[in-house]
Amino acid sequence: MSLPDHYTILELLPTASQREIKQAYRRLVKQFHPDTNNQSNHSHEQMLRINFAYEVLGDPAQRQAYDQQRLVISSRAVGVAVNISTENYHQARQKDTDFALWLRNVYEPVSKIIRNIIRPLQEQIDQLAADPFDDVLLEEFQGYLGKSTTLLSAARSRLQACPNPARAGAIALNLYYCLNQIDDGLEDLYTFTLNFDDSYLHTGQELFRIATGLFREANAAVKTSTPL
Template sequence: MTTLKNYYSMLQVNPTSTASEIKQAYRRLAKIFHPDSQTQSADHDRIIQINAAYEVLSDPQKRQSYDRQLGLEVNPYSNGFEPSISKKQQQKATEADAELNGWINKVYKPINRSINQILKPLKSEVNKLSADPFDDELMEAFQAYIELCRNALNKAQQLFRSQKNPSPVAGVAAHIYYTLNHLDDGLNELETFTLNYDDSSLHTGQEFFRIASRLRREAQEEMKKIC
């Protein structure tokens, strides 16, 4: 029988830790153990374990499932996301459909476009900057990319808050919520890199973007089941 790994122990947090505390612990450990950090503490196997733990504990549904496997009491709001209030049961089906379609067209699709504007150019922008991070023109171009990303993210966050999430897409909305949070954290790390040229900030920022991409992909998969 396979022994269940203790992801909370790997991230050095408690099972009662909030999503924010888990995120802070991940950021701290990623900077210490990332293979590209060029420090004595760099550990490829350790960062793989840390990433695996964070991918489960940062996902609201995966964390709840994991907690059940550990035999822990599951609190549906412990992950930091409180689902929106459901429509009254007596509301007509046609009104519910109109609400869902409105949310998809006015919130979900525009947010996806904004997320694409952030994620799609990342690899290319990092590769261009890697030619010489100390070149002023290359750094200015990278900072311009970050600024465009920040504008796109702000737009997406405003859209996400602009309407209540229809109950059928509560799971999709949760994934989007965490996607936007991870993009925000990733941009903060990239901005830190432009100030101090600390490679660990660049690598941590890329890790946050990678997780955001995975969360967005899972949101899209859930949406396909609904539509």
């Protein structure tokens, strides 16, 4: 399991100050903004990565959580991990139980919600594309956005109400980032229904694509965290 290297994206060292992070973000925005970059597709992709990286590193609380997760993954990579065989048998069993309960009570319902938001998007867009100015089609699309917003709120509440065990840290972190991207995507998609500016539609779709990737990372983390 690997996390996006936000420090590399912003061309910074992990020891960078919040001021240096902000300065790097402003510099890269000027460099890769599609309006000033000839390679529009590449610059658009890069801008999304830059914005995502700054969203995490620019917020001290999110940065701290991200740094802690990087440390956990780095420790595993060099083989620094708790040897279960040296732990008390009952403690190890309790950790297994806590992890299984978290998967059942948090990961599974949140995953179901994410799928119920992401999967219908393309079909909803295809239906609206028949006539974006049709009141009925527009109302149906806005209904999908409204329902998705309600589902998103439920997913966030469940994720926040049940603290994850350490073993589920990578899973929870990717779900958290995934929900953030969905939230931003829904906002852009709703803005599109107000002004019919295609840029909001495309950005919303791209944010959902990023959310899908983060969701896959969460699923992959489940497989690597679950004993065979």
